[in-house]
Amino acid sequence: MGTQDAINNIIRLVGGEGNINKVWHCMTRLRFDLVDDNKVDQSEIKKLPGVLGAQLQSDQFQIIIGPKVNSWYEQMLTVLGTDDAPAAPAQKGRKSLVSMFMDTVSGVFGPIVPAIAGAGMIKGLLAGLIALKLVSAKSDTVVVIDLIASGVFYFLPFFLAVSAAKIFKTNEYLAAAVAACLMYPSLIEAAKALATHQPDAVSAFWLLNAIPVSVFNYSASVIPVIFSILALSYIHRWVDSFMPDVLKTVFTPTLTLFLGALAALVVIGPIGIYLGKALAFFIEGLFGVSASFAGLVVGAIRPVAILTGMHHAMTPIALQNFSDRGYDMLMPMMFMANMAIAGATFAIWRISKNRQDRTVTLSAGISALLGITEPALFGVLTRYKKAFIAATVASSLASAFIAFFGVRLYGYILSSIFSLPAYIGPYFMFALSGVAISLVLSFTLTTMLVGKVEDDA
Numbered sequence: 001m002g003t004q005d006a007i008n009n010i011i012r013l014v015g016g017e018g019n020i021n022k023v024w025h026c027m028t029r030l031r032f033d034l035v036d037d038n039k040v041d042q043s044e045i046k047k048l049p050g051v052l053g054a055q056l057q058s059d060q061f062q063i064i065i066g067p068k069v070n071s072w073y074e075q076m077l078t079v080l081g082t083d084d085a086p087a088a089p090a091q092k093g094r095k096s097l098v099s100m101f102m103d104t105v106s107g108v109f110g111p112i113v114p115a116i117a118g119a120g121m122i123k124g125l126l127a128g129l130i131a132l133k134l135v136s137a138k139s140d141t142v143v144v145i146d147l148i149a150s151g152v153f154y155f156l157p158f159f160l161a162v163s164a165a166k167i168f169k170t171n172e173y174l175a176a177a178v179a180a181c182l183m184y185p186s187l188i189e190a191a192k193a194l195a196t197h198q199p200d201a202v203s204a205f206w207l208l209n210a211i212p213v214s215v216f217n218y219s220a221s222v223i224p225v226i227f228s229i230l231a232l233s234y235i236h237r238w239v240d241s242f243m244p245d246v247l248k249t250v251f252t253p254t255l256t257l258f259l260g261a262l263a264a265l266v267v268i269g270p271i272g273i274y275l276g277k278a279l280a281f282f283i284e285g286l287f288g289v290s291a292s293f294a295g296l297v298v299g300a301i302r303p304v305a306i307l308t309g310m311h312h313a314m315t316p317i318a319l320q321n322f323s324d325r326g327y328d329m330l331m332p333m334m335f336m337a338n339m340a341i342a343g344a345t346f347a348i349w350r351i352s353k354n355r356q357d358r359t360v361t362l363s364a365g366i367s368a369l370l371g372i373t374e375p376a377l378f379g380v381l382t383r384y385k386k387a388f389i390a391a392t393v394a395s396s397l398a399s400a401f402i403a404f405f406g407v408r409l410y411g412y413i414l415s416s417i418f419s420l421p422a423y424i425g426p427y428f429m430f431a432l433s434g435v436a437i438s439l440v441l442s443f444t445l446t447t448m449l450v451g452k453v454e455d456d457a
Helices: 003-013 042-046 069-080 097-131 140-154 156-168 172-182 185-195 223-242 245-289 291-308 311-325 330-351 355-369 374-381 385-404 417-423 428-450
Strands: 020-025 029-034 053-057 060-064 204-207 211-214
Touching: 003 042, 003 069, 020 069, 029 069, 042 053, 097 140, 097 156, 097 223, 097 417, 140 156, 140 311, 156 172, 156 223, 172 223, 172 245, 211 245, 223 245, 245 291, 291 330, 291 385, 311 330, 330 355, 330 374, 330 385, 330 417, 330 428, 355 374, 374 385, 385 428, 417 428
Parallel strands: none
Antiparallel strands: 020 029, 029 060, 053 060, 204 211
16 A cells, blocks of 8 residues: 555544545644544554554544655645645534644744754754864854855744744745734834843834833844744634725735734733743742753653654744753753654564564654654653653663753754754763663663563563
8 A cells, every 4th residue: 555545544444535624744743723623533543554643642543654744645636636735624623722733833933944954953063063162153164154154043923923823823924924023123122122231222212202112132042932822813714704805905905914014013922932931930939940851851751752743842042042051951852752762662673572572662763863753752652651661761861961061952953862962062072971871771670670571561
């Protein structure tokens, strides 16, 4: 059975096109918002070639594909006959706030991860080279490389706006226009003047001497943009609902942009800034108790978060940290979790006697080592619960170790073994030690706890 046949069967087994409210993807999973979850035949979907696993989680039906998910997604859209998910004839019950948040975060960040991951790797490598004094921070070479690496993060609101517009089903160019308002030089320059306590700095611009437009630097921001585009989608539909047909071409986008941009600048943007800082403050609170304690907690929940599809909730916090501080300590912990999962999977491969199982397990272990953990989690560790426990323990302890020594990153990168060069600098040896702890401890614990896989499967 080829990929196209598998996709046709997936559509049939999730209840047909009419049961698909929305479909999108992240790095490794096809994610479905379905009208009726009871129509899904999970057991048959899991048997399809190329499918690594399937689950219903947080009101999403998720099918784990692996690195080829984008190709599957594009072929699925071709079958569905639309550039986006088909509109369902009916809606299911109201989702919880957690479910809606997870849908939004995974949907918005999935398509733009390649851009921020590639730029983050360059940024991390550059920071390491500067820390080792191999290049001068003031050299023209560093200036050019930095603009290549930092451009994505500085103009991140534009990427988020377009991606969010697809999720919220509104006009992508109006969304980019709202992001442009948040990124306009006069606003950013005023924010920089306020941050440096310049004498002529202002904290707000006054519209008609009555409406305050708070001054913030929205470059590299996440939450303000996403919520602004969500508001824009409702404003667009509301304006379009009462605008006469003869005026819609000109006046619908005009009124939508004005109201959407005003809402973003006056209300949503400032609230989003404070909400993002609150999320970062919560994580910072864990570090305030103890860096090692924060590592223990984050390292312990990370494998479970990946398993349930909730790991994307960490991404806005990490990006907020990069924006506010220039570095982040969460992503190194995510790296430790991936290495722990790889170590446990390699242990199962080593003690397995079945040739076919060994081939699948080895492939999953290598994939986890490269930063794609779903094949290992869903294809291996869910079958061997003790191995999953071993990976969780190793992830927690290794994260506590690196947190104790303050290991940090200066740019968003994928949590892959190839990410190690991004840690070059004062924390490199601690990061390298953390990787060793993750791999060796999870491998050893799994070997001790599982014994023979035939007895534990």
